[in-house]
Amino acid sequence: MSDEPRVEIPEADFTDPRSVATSFWIAWGSFDGASDTDEIYVDRYSPFVTDSFLEEHGDEGIPVPPQTLTAFRESGRLSLTEVEDVYVPENTTESDMQVVLTLEGVKRDWDGDTEVADPRPTSINVMVNNIGDDGEDWRVAAILYQ
Secondary structure, three states: OOOOOOOOOOOOOOOOHHHHHHHHHHHHHOEEOOOOOHHHHHHHHHHHEOHHHHHHHHHHOOOOOHHHHHHHHHHOOEEEEEEEEEEOOOOOOOOOOEEEEEEEEEEEEEEOOEEOOOOEEEEEEEEEEEOOOOOOOEEEEEEEOO
């Protein structure tokens, strides 16, 4: 396995739920077959989630079907999530303590320097909570499945 991670996570502004959600989704939705172990993967997204989220999902490791995971590790492929838009969905309220966000973007798969498939649209809904006692400190609390 490679020592250099190829998944680049933008620095999150923890006072901005959209920034935290963006960094989380790139970390959660991307996988490096050359360097990711379950531990590296979980460590990548853990700064952006609540303790309860980590307790619920941390033991799962990489949420990829085993046959896909094996193929990615054998080939050393890279799957990257790119975020293009973040918004509060219609009929959802935003508060100082919690917000539901929809993130839209694309998935890209790479084998070395070659993109091996057309970019494909992807989206996710997340609930982001303000866990700060004296100010804003946002973390992803849940993935909301449709």
